[in-house]
Amino acid sequence: MQENENNQEQSLNQTSPESTENATPEARITELEAALEEAxxxxxxxxxxxxxxxxxxxxxxxxxxxxxxxxxxxxxxxVKDSLDAALAVDNATLDSYKNGVELTAKQxxxxxxxxxxxxxxxxxxxxDPNKHQAISAVDSDQExxxxxxxxxxxxxxxxxxxxxxxxxxxxxx
Numbered sequence: 729m730q731e732n733e734n735n736q737e738q739s740l741n742q743t744s745p746e747s748t749e750n751a752t753p754e755a756r757i758t759e760l761e762a763a764l765e766e767a768x769x770x771x772x773x774x775x776x777x778x779x780x781x782x783x784x785x786x787x788x789x790x791x792x793x794x795x796x797x798x799x800x801x802x803x804x805x806x807v808k809d810s811l812d813a814a815l816a817v818d819n820a821t822l823d824s825y826k827n828g829v830e831l832t833a834k835q836x837x838x839x840x841x842x843x844x845x846x847x848x849x850x851x852x853x854x855x856d857p858n859k860h861q862a863i864s865a866v867d868s869d870q871e872x873x874x875x876x877x878x879x880x881x882x883x884x885x886x887x888x889x890x891x892x893x894x895x896x897x898x899x900x901x
Contacts, residue, residue: 804839
């Protein structure tokens, strides 16, 4: 592209007023036609280059979408392997299952922390409709609109709500 710009500058320099004073009109027309052809070629080259950049960018975006979850998925495979190993045990006791589930839960929590997935457990907090979904209001000694119980924890991803916490709130007396 730099070469085309240099060629255009040279052709413009060749068509300076000093060179046109001595040239015939036919020669001047020929020079201008050559400069015009060079300019057309430069425009076509620039258009083609822009189209190639646009196409490559779209391909990169498509690949990013396809493989965005690759790292997260790889981390979750370890959790799946732990669950499969627990199911493969023949002579398991209730305590061994409990220990295995606790270890697997810790492993899953580690994956969540690594990918900025945070738990919303608002027991005792003031009801926030941005983070909580109230299922019902119940009589309670707590202040009105306070979360009395959490039926299902919520989760955020990089501080954006993935799933609101399902809660029961205290109603006004």
